Amino acid sequence: MAQLTATPLSALVDEPVHIQVTGLTPFQVVCLQASLKDEKGNLFESQAFYKANEVGEVDLERDASVGGDYVGVHPMGLLWSLKPEKLLTRLAKRDVMNTPFQVQVKVCEPYFPIKNVVPHAPKDSLTLERWYVAPGVTRIQVKEGRLRGALFLPPGEGRFPGLIDLFGSTGGLIEFRASLLASHGFAALALAYWGYDDLPPLLEKVDLEYFEEAVEFLLRHPKVLGPGVGVISVCKGAEVGLSMAVNLKNITATVLINGPNFAIGNLHVYRGQTSLPTPTNIEFTSSNALGFAEFYRTYEQTGDVDSRYCFPIEKAEGHFLFVVGEDDKALNSKAHALQATSQLTRNGKKNWTVLSYPGAGHLIEPPYSPLCCASRIPFVSPNIHWGGEVIPHAAAQEHSWKEIQSFLKKHLILDVTSQL
Amino acid sequence: MFQLIVTPSTALADEPVTIRVTGLPPSQIVTLKATLKDEKENLFQSRAFYKASEAGEVDLEWASALGGDYIGVHPMGLFWSLKPKTAFRRLIKKDVMNSPFYITLDLYDSVSLNDSATIQPKASQMVQRWFSGPGVQRKQIREGRVRGVLFLPPGDGPFPGIIDLFGRIGGVVEFRASLLASRGFVVLALAYFAYEDLPNKLLEVDLEYFEDAANFLLAHPKVQRPGIGVISVSKGAEIGLAMACYLKQVVATVCINGSSVVLDLPLRYKDLVVTPIRLGLERTQVHVSGAARFRYLTDDLWNKLNPQSMLPVEKAQGWILFIVGENDECLDSRGYAERAMQQLQSHGRSRGRMLAYPGAGHLIEPPYSPFCLASWNPGVERPFLWGGDPADHAAAQDHSWGEIQKFFRQHLIPTRSKL
Numbered sequence: 001m002a003q004l005t006a007t008p009l010s011a012l013v014d015e016p017v018h019i020q021v022t023g024l025t026p027f028q029v030v031c032l033q034a035s036l037k038d039e040k041g042n043l044f045e046s047q048a049f050y051k052a053n054e055v056g057e058v059d060l061e062r063d064a065s066v067g068g069d070y071v072g073v074h075p076m077g078l079l080w081s082l083k084p085e086k087l088l089t090r091l092a093k094r095d096v097m098n099t100p101f102q103v104q105v106k107v108c109e110p111y112f113p114i115k116n117v118v119p120h121a122p123k124d125s126l127t128l129e130r131w132y133v134a135p136g137v138t139r140i141q142v143k144e145g146r147l148r149g150a151l152f153l154p155p156g157e158g159r160f161p162g163l164i165d166l167f168g169s170t171g172g173l174i175e176f177r178a179s180l181l182a183s184h185g186f187a188a189l190a191l192a193y194w195g196y197d198d199l200p201p202l203l204e205k206v207d208l209e210y211f212e213e214a215v216e217f218l219l220r221h222p223k224v225l226g227p228g229v230g231v232i233s234v235c236k237g238a239e240v241g242l243s244m245a246v247n248l249k250n251i252t253a254t255v256l257i258n259g260p261n262f263a264i265g266n267l268h269v270y271r272g273q274t275s276l277p278t279p280t281n282i283e284f285t286s287s288n289a290l291g292f293a294e295f296y297r298t299y300e301q302t303g304d305v306d307s308r309y310c311f312p313i314e315k316a317e318g319h320f321l322f323v324v325g326e327d328d329k330a331l332n333s334k335a336h337a338l339q340a341t342s343q344l345t346r347n348g349k350k351n352w353t354v355l356s357y358p359g360a361g362h363l364i365e366p367p368y369s370p371l372c373c374a375s376r377i378p379f380v381s382p383n384i385h386w387g388g389e390v391i392p393h394a395a396a397q398e399h400s401w402k403e404i405q406s407f408l409k410k411h412l413i414l415d416v417t418s419q420l
Numbered sequence: 421m422f423q424l425i426v427t428p429s430t431a432l433a434d435e436p437v438t439i440r441v442t443g444l445p446p447s448q449i450v451t452l453k454a455t456l457k458d459e460k461e462n463l464f465q466s467r468a469f470y471k472a473s474e475a476g477e478v479d480l481e482w483a484s485a486l487g488g489d490y491i492g493v494h495p496m497g498l499f500w501s502l503k504p505k506t507a508f509r510r511l512i513k514k515d516v517m518n519s520p521f522y523i524t525l526d527l528y529d530s531v532s533l534n535d536s537a538t539i540q541p542k543a544s545q546m547v548q549r550w551f552s553g554p555g556v557q558r559k560q561i562r563e564g565r566v567r568g569v570l571f572l573p574p575g576d577g578p579f580p581g582i583i584d585l586f587g588r589i590g591g592v593v594e595f596r597a598s599l600l601a602s603r604g605f606v607v608l609a610l611a612y613f614a615y616e617d618l619p620n621k622l623l624e625v626d627l628e629y630f631e632d633a634a635n636f637l638l639a640h641p642k643v644q645r646p647g648i649g650v651i652s653v654s655k656g657a658e659i660g661l662a663m664a665c666y667l668k669q670v671v672a673t674v675c676i677n678g679s680s681v682v683l684d685l686p687l688r689y690k691d692l693v694v695t696p697i698r699l700g701l702e703r704t705q706v707h708v709s710g711a712a713r714f715r716y717l718t719d720d721l722w723n724k725l726n727p728q729s730m731l732p733v734e735k736a737q738g739w740i741l742f743i744v745g746e747n748d749e750c751l752d753s754r755g756y757a758e759r760a761m762q763q764l765q766s767h768g769r770s771r772g773r774m775l776a777y778p779g780a781g782h783l784i785e786p787p788y789s790p791f792c793l794a795s796w797n798p799g800v801e802r803p804f805l806w807g808g809d810p811a812d813h814a815a816a817q818d819h820s821w822g823e824i825q826k827f828f829r830q831h832l833i834p835t836r837s838k839l
Binding site: 029031046047049051066067068069071081083087110112113114115116281282283284285286287289290291293297371373381382388389390 | 700802
């Protein structure tokens, strides 16, 4: 009798799961499949083919997949290789507090996807629960002054290092990364800045005083450790994050994931000073073989090469961690990180690290998130190619997540003994 | 006033077109867009962005596309980069005699990334792309067991005869045969399953059926004797290679991205039955687009190969031209062709040649056929990944078409071979 086991069945979404099959015949070839329906009913699926050993067992921590959505030894491959049934659909959890993602895992006979052929019933199946919050994490809706967002606090007494979490071009409020970081001991503020509640429906300008309010809000909070806060930001959010680090006080550590080091599309204003958006050559937009738009070349004659447009990053007081997907097709992330860090070096500053991942795309997310290589963005493009190859992108997510947390903890939690 | 000049406005689909724009403001950025609707109303589109010269001109012979569906100098880029609006649809002309593909070329005086209901093009031209030339005849063939479509050039002939074989798409695919007939060959687009009263599914390859077809062709009054050619792709190329090995009627064979071993289905010829190599379906990989990648189905093939399943190319009496797309994601085409070439050489046979194209994928078709990364195959729930890089693939189609015709003329027309 074939038996499928997974440990743990219920876990945080960034925790690994050990999947095994027993009770097969020696060297039997089986297909392991995973499927998930998101909150809108979109189906995501993955599969891998394994050959059992001489005692009829498959252990994903030991065995190599011979085919399917990934090949090789990848214990979490079934999760990060999930693909949408409809192209351009992105997996993003909306309700992070009350429900997990449920992933059905099945072991079955391999079958060729021939139309009108009904596959045999699976030999065994189970359901994994993948949560975006650890038990005890609290969520507080934030509506103070102009600020709109959600603050996630770890359980327990005491103060926690504070973070502002910024996403990019989709607008709205995206909470899943902040809720996970709170599950790992950070007071994380998922901050919206357009397309949410009574915020502007479209981003007109980046008003740094709004983000300054957010920093002050966090530092005032009784559960936030000072004296500074961190920022974790991706894409457009990273453009804002860098601008914050340059202009505002008390930003101790900034994580910039695949962002530009100059203003794109919007004016940045702070107390009367403005940074103009960098001119762009939209005619340098390319299309991949499936017709999805790639924007990464559009600044190659302006922001990518002309330092006049670059943010004066040398003025920032805190530390920087650049996370770069070298296969990013939306932004020329590697060039931007290089340009920014060269500017720091020229100014004698050593307050930076670059993590550069070959084969990783634009959307570097917490570990085991499925690679989304293309999706649609309302008001921007009916399709955008984000880039990334499945296996290296998954490795980048796993590696960078650990590095990001240690970077933030290192700079936000002052080592008390060093002050003695 | 701008002018969009596209010539010739009517041509065979394998002929190039010149596209020029004049009368623009100096250095103006423009968009050139191509649109086609196939016979099922599926929309295909392409676009590229150009910067006009100081003299206000864009001539695709020398102008470099800055972005869009291709970058750089590609005079026919708008044609080979046409993409289906609905992913994974493949462009195939069904009626090759009575109607062309109509392609509309539009000029916009700005960067037009997406279609807009409100912004109209500044100029438009339509071109006709035909799959048969004037005087080419088409005849439905039902002779004995043989089923297919015969294309005849105008005139008395005799003309070199060719059998045209496609792969597991089944039925009859006519567009390549009709184009070759327009270039002076008698071509039989031969069906072998899923057509008329032929079996619905391909369960084995019965070489005697193909021999019947070869004999039928050779017996035709307009066909040059003593031997015929075969042009074949994919599964068809495995069959074409088998024909080259076993049938003396076949003197020139073009195998495009096929296997040199008997795969998946048994091969039968008179008393001979060749056991096929099994396809390890558990080695199917899924590409990031969701398309199935079959290249590695026979990954451990060469280690445990039964020599009897290899096609005995050393027995071929005629000439063989292997056309290989090195980025073929459906089959390890280069591996198979190299093995066959080695086998020829080790038997002292010198009548094989391989043309390997870096960056080309599985579906190497006549020039300017739109690059197709992946498409649906009948009866399968996932699209098939064909592979290839668009610009490299287009160059391979361009180059190989000329080589294929030269190859057939050289080996099928008797007077030429004496030179």
